[in-house]
Amino acid sequence: MIDAxxxxxxxxxxxxxxxxxxxxxxxxxxxxxxxxxPLPVDHPLxxxxxxxxxxxxxxxxxxxxxxxxxGPKVEKRGARMGILxxxxxxxxxxxxxxxxxxxxxxxxxxxxxxxxxxxxKYLKEAFKDPDxxxxxxxxxxEPAAGSDVARIRSTAKQDGDHWIINGEKMFIxxxxxxxxxxxxxxxxxxxxxAGHRAFIIEKGTPGYxxxxxxxxxxxxxxxxxxxxxxxxxxxxxxMLGGHDTKEGEGGFKVAMATFDLxxxxxAGMAVGIGRCAWERARDLAKDAFGKKPRSTKEIILLDxxxxxxxxxxxxxxxxWKAAYKIDVGEPNTIEASMAKIYAPRAAMEACSxxxxxxGLAGITTDALVEKCYRxxxxxxxxxxxxxxxxxxxxxxxxxxxxx
Amino acid sequence: xxxxGVTEEEQLLEESARRFGDDxxxxxxxxxxxxxxxxxxxxxxxxxxxxxxxxxxxAMGGADLPLAVVARAWEKLAAADPSAAIAMTIxxxxxxxxxxxxxxxxxxxxxxxxxxxxxxxxxxFEIPWVPCANPEWIAIVYPDGVELATDVTxxxxxxxPCGLRAAGASKVTVKDTKREPIADAAExxxxxxxxxxxxxxxxxxxxRDAASYARKYCMERIAFGKPIAHHQGLAFALVDAxxxxxxxxxxxxxxxxxxxxxxxxxxxxxxxxxxxxxxxRSVQALGGHGxxxxxxxxxxxxxxxxxxxxxxxxxxxxxDATDAVLTIPNAMEVSK
Numbered sequence: 001m002i003d004a005x006x007x008x009x010x011x012x013x014x015x016x017x018x019x020x021x022x023x024x025x026x027x028x029x030x031x032x033x034x035x036x037x038p039l040p041v042d043h044p045l046x047x048x049x050x051x052x053x054x055x056x057x058x059x060x061x062x063x064x065x066x067x068x069x070x071g072p073k074v075e076k077r078g079a080r081m082g083i084l085x086x087x088x089x090x091x092x093x094x095x096x097x098x099x100x101x102x103x104x105x106x107x108x109x110x111x112x113x114x115x116x117x118x119x120x121k122y123l124k125e126a127f128k129d130p131d132x133x134x135x136x137x138x139x140x141x142e143p144a145a146g147s148d149v150a151r152i153r154s155t156a157k158q159d160g161d162h163w164i165i166n167g168e169k170m171f172i173x174x175x176x177x178x179x180x181x182x183x184x185x186x187x188x189x190x191x192x193x194a195g196h197r198a199f200i201i202e203k204g205t206p207g208y209x210x211x212x213x214x215x216x217x218x219x220x221x222x223x224x225x226x227x228x229x230x231x232x233x234x235x236x237x238x239m240l241g242g243h244d245t246k247e248g249e250g251g252f253k254v255a256m257a258t259f260d261l262x263x264x265x266x267a268g269m270a271v272g273i274g275r276c277a278w279e280r281a282r283d284l285a286k287d288a289f290g291k292k293p294r295s296t297k298e299i300i301l302l303d304x305x306x307x308x309x310x311x312x313x314x315x316x317x318x319x320w321k322a323a324y325k326i327d328v329g330e331p332n333t334i335e336a337s338m339a340k341i342y343a344p345r346a347a348m349e350a351c352s353x354x355x356x357x358x359g360l361a362g363i364t365t366d367a368l369v370e371k372c373y374r375x376x377x378x379x380x381x382x383x384x385x386x387x388x389x390x391x392x393x394x395x396x397x398x399x400x401x402x403x
Numbered sequence: 404x405x406x407x408g409v410t411e412e413e414q415l416l417e418e419s420a421r422r423f424g425d426d427x428x429x430x431x432x433x434x435x436x437x438x439x440x441x442x443x444x445x446x447x448x449x450x451x452x453x454x455x456x457x458x459x460x461x462a463m464g465g466a467d468l469p470l471a472v473v474a475r476a477w478e479k480l481a482a483a484d485p486s487a488a489i490a491m492t493i494x495x496x497x498x499x500x501x502x503x504x505x506x507x508x509x510x511x512x513x514x515x516x517x518x519x520x521x522x523x524x525x526x527x528f529e530i531p532w533v534p535c536a537n538p539e540w541i542a543i544v545y546p547d548g549v550e551l552a553t554d555v556t557x558x559x560x561x562x563x564p565c566g567l568r569a570a571g572a573s574k575v576t577v578k579d580t581k582r583e584p585i586a587d588a589a590e591x592x593x594x595x596x597x598x599x600x601x602x603x604x605x606x607x608x609x610x611r612d613a614a615s616y617a618r619k620y621c622m623e624r625i626a627f628g629k630p631i632a633h634h635q636g637l638a639f640a641l642v643d644a645x646x647x648x649x650x651x652x653x654x655x656x657x658x659x660x661x662x663x664x665x666x667x668x669x670x671x672x673x674x675x676x677x678x679x680x681x682x683x684r685s686v687q688a689l690g691g692h693g694x695x696x697x698x699x700x701x702x703x704x705x706x707x708x709x710x711x712x713x714x715x716x717x718x719x720x721x722x723d724a725t726d727a728v729l730t731i732p733n734a735m736e737v738s739k
Contacts, residue, residue: 001413001471002656003406006737010404014737080405087735275734286729299725306724310654310669313734317653321407328408338646391635393642398622398632 004317009077010084017085021092024048029093032221033365038213039099039221041133041177049100050130079261079326083319086265090272094375095221097269102127103136104174106182108258109198110136113241122200126179137178138258139169139227146171147388149256150193154185154229163187163239165199165232168211171382175225176210179203182240183229198240207232218374263336263383264322267343270379271319274312274347277372281305281354281362301357308350315343334396337389344379344386351376413472416457420476423452424483432484433696435569439559440536446491454480455492455512458597463500463510470497470597471659474604481608485706486569489534493517494601494713498594499542502585504551508540515540516575517598519715523550526579532564533557534709536571542585543577544594544714549586554578566702566709595723596667598714603655603674606710607648610678613685613703614644620698621688637688644681651677665727668720675717682707 006014028045032038039045089097103110103123110123126134145151154167165185175181180202188195201208211226236243282305289298322335351373355362362369380386394400427445428435435441441449449455457473459465480488488494495517499505508515516533520543530541536559541552557573564572586594618641621632631637651674658670682704686693693700711717 001410001469001660002653003404004657004660005404007404011737014735018737077404084735091735279733282729302728303721303725306669306721306728307672309728309731309734310673310724313669314650314654314673316734317657318650320405321653324405324407335649338649341643341646342650387639390639390642393645394632394635394638397642397645398618398630398638400633400638 002317004320006084010081013081014084014088017088018092020049020052021089025089025092025096028096029221029371032095033371036215036220038223039096045096045099046101046133047131050133053130076327076329079264079323080320082265083268083323086268087272087275087316087319090269091276093221094269094273095219098173098219098222101133101135104178105138105258105262106136106178106180108261109138109182109240112257113198115242117237118200118240118242122180135174135178137172137175137181139172139175139181139183141169141171143168143170147385149184150196152184152186152196153189154183155189156185156187156197156199158187159233161236162233163199163236165201165229165234167229169227171214172225172227174223175227176213176223181227199234200238200240201229201232201234202238205232205234217377218371219378259384260331260333260336261326263340263389264319264326264332266379266383267315267322267336267339268319270344270347270376271312271316273372273376273379274308274315274343274350277347277351277354277369277376278305278308278312280367280369280372281357285357301353304353305357308346308353311342311346312350315339315346319343334393337384337392340384341386341389341393344376347376347379348373412468413475416468416472417475417479419452420454420479421482423449423454424480424487428480428484428487432569432699432702435484435486436702437568439568439571441487441490441569449487449491450512454488456496458497459500459509463506465497469659470600470662471656474600474655474659477601477604478608478611481605482612484569485605485609485703485710486534486567488601488605489567489710490570495542495594495598498549498586498590498597501590502549502551504583504585505542508551513539515542517542517544517594517714519544519595519598519719521546521715521719524577528577530575530577532560533573533575534564534567534570534713535573538573538575541575541577542594544591544598546591547588548584549591549594550582551585552577552582554581564709566705566707592664595714596662596664599667599671599720600655600659602710602713603671606678606707607652607655607674609703609707609710610681610685611648611652613682613700613707614641614648616698616700616703617641617644617685617688617693620692624689631688640684641688644684647677648681665724665731668723671720672717672724675711675720678707679711 024045028039028043110119140149142152142154144153156163156165165183167185180200183199183201184196185199186195187197207230209228211228214224216224285302285305318335318339322332322339325332325335351369354369355373358367358369361367365371391400427448453466454476456465457468457476458470461467477488493499493509496509500509514535515538516535518530518541523545538555538557541555543550556576560572560574621637621641622630624631632641654673655670658666685700686704689698689700692698
């Protein structure tokens with residue numbers, strides 16, 4: 001039987017995040033809406049966040065710790081905690097949440113593949129000073145290779161004990177401010193996916209620089225950058241997983257494995273944004289037409305609200321299931337893709353219905369719901385579009401051929 | 404703590420329902436539909452397996468299983484033949500058995516049917532269709548209580564009702580005599596919960612079966628040089644069906660654990676909308692073949708349509724959800 005209850009531990013985490021979101025994330029998000037720019041690196045949100053001492057794993061859905069060998073068996077719960085955190089923080093402001101200091105999406109491949117030395121340097125030391133916000137980033141997408149990750153054109157050529165990297169990336173969250181970025185490149189274009197490797201490139205490395213900060217429809221508070229590498233030299237030790245990383249381990253496979261962890265979280269974030277819009281509209285409806293008798297139009301709007309709520313609640317269950325399977329060590333690719341297909345659309349519909357409920361006021365920024373509507377659209381696109389998720393499922397369920 | 408495991412008890416019951424469905428119901432499904440009923444041997448086996456009394460208290464010969472577990476068995480039985488459970492048990496039997504008069508009916512397994520009505524019907528009235536042959540009683544669930552009518556006249560429906568034909572099909576006249584209240588408003592809400600879960604579980608099973616059949620067919624049927632499942636338009640439709648079904652299934656499963664009437668109403672709506680859509684798409688996937696009696700998908704589509712009309716249908720559930728939408732608690736409410 002399904003258990004959809006939260007125990008005391010999860011309940012406490014949720015309360016803590018709720019307080020943080022209400023006090024800090026939402027106001028920061030609205031700051032960005034006013035300026036039309038990503039939050040600056042010295043925004044007070046970041047130092048507050050550093051002082052709170054949140055674990056980074058919590059934000060990415062990691063954080064599960066296996067028991068030491070021989071010790072008592074500890075139930076892994078990091079993914080479930082992560083999915084709750086993802087939804088809750090997105091409820092308050094996903095753009096600001098994505099701009100929070102930490103390894104960001106780069107944390108996934110780091111956790112999966114980095115050597116102990118790399119983990120020490122790039123996951124621990126880089127973020128040890130709570131008063132000095134720092135970011136990591138994940139650079140996979142290129143101008144000519146989005147969904148078709150296998151087509152990346154960034155190259156890495158060996159030169160003694162170094163690699164020379166050339167290429168361009170786009171849609172990189174926190175890319176311009178990141179201390180380091182996990183950069184996917186091919187060491188041999190003739191090998192296709194098997195030739196992919198990931199490198200850690202540090203900020204300030206000659207030849208490596210941001211090209212632009214994108215202007216976007218939503219998630220205004222989050223920085224989305226273009227990056228370029230022009231004859232960037234990195235040492236062997238900066239190949240993710242170390243120089244002996246074998247074919248198939250260091251690139252495409254890592255990129256794909258990361259998705260099984262992040263897609264449920266991204267779907268959960270969409271649910272959070274949908275929930276925010278839904279509650280805002282419900283509160284207005286309660287005040288405006290909560291008393292009977294209601295007009296036919298009001299009844300229709302309430303019916304749409306009920307429709308939105310049931311789809312959001314159902315979407316959440318699939319996100320939770322995908323996270324639960326991570327915690328119990330079962331494959332979750334199907335659930336992750338299903339959640340990623342369903343949740344963003346359910347959330348988008350909820351946001352749109354919320355605007356309808358609020359009437360013309362729903363179009364104004366202060367009403368918040370229009371911001372939710374703009375913010376949530378990207379969730380059907382990034383981390384693999386809805387169409388890519390369907391291809392993932394078709395391969396698993398229908399033996400759909402690889403293209 | 405959030406968990407999605409399946410207990411051994413659930414697995415065993417599901418497996419025995421699946422096996423009974425595949426071994427005894429699926430093959431002769433068309434014969435039972437044509438005959439408008441099931442042979443006594445199958446009825447006896449069904450009863451012997453305990454499928455008719457899974458949620459009844461042990462004192463009444465049941466297994467006292469929770470609705471969340473029973474629903475999974477209904478789903479498996481309906482996957483093989485959507486009429487079977489409705490024909491060989493009394494949907495709502497647990498609620499029925501909680502009243503004195505209803506308990507006698509439940510104990511004797513007298514044939515009858517439960518309908519849901521918004522307003523009390525004075526005098527004699529007619530019910531155009533119930534999926535039951537020769538009903539001896541009708542229970543009417545109103546918002547403020549349940550009434551049991553035992554002075555009923557049934558006539559078999561001539562022609563072919565849309566679906567659930569193997570359960571029988573009657574037009575019923577309910578006389579204004581021998582009608583007694585057997586449950587109050589609070590109890591009526593529990594009747595609705597059990598009936599909606601039953602209908603939703605059956606629709607889910609039937610829709611899953613249709614989708615599974617369509618998937619296999621599309622992987623074998625070749626058009627334009629490759630299996631039709633490998634044409635993206637159809638591939639996406641098939642995986643969307645699987646996604647929608649899995650999500651509706653989670654909604655129903657979570658609601659049957661909590662047994663909150665509004666959550667159940669919402670799950671009933673979601674499952675109904677999903678099952679109707681998936682059934683239609685499954686017939687579509689087979690093209691002209693899907694329209695023929697040669698394949699089960701057309702029957703699943705008809706049966707789901709009939710199931711979707713029972714107990715007030717999704718419209719009544721949606722109305723209940725809409726009526727409550729301003730007062731239900733927020734999702735992710737934290738306890739302080």
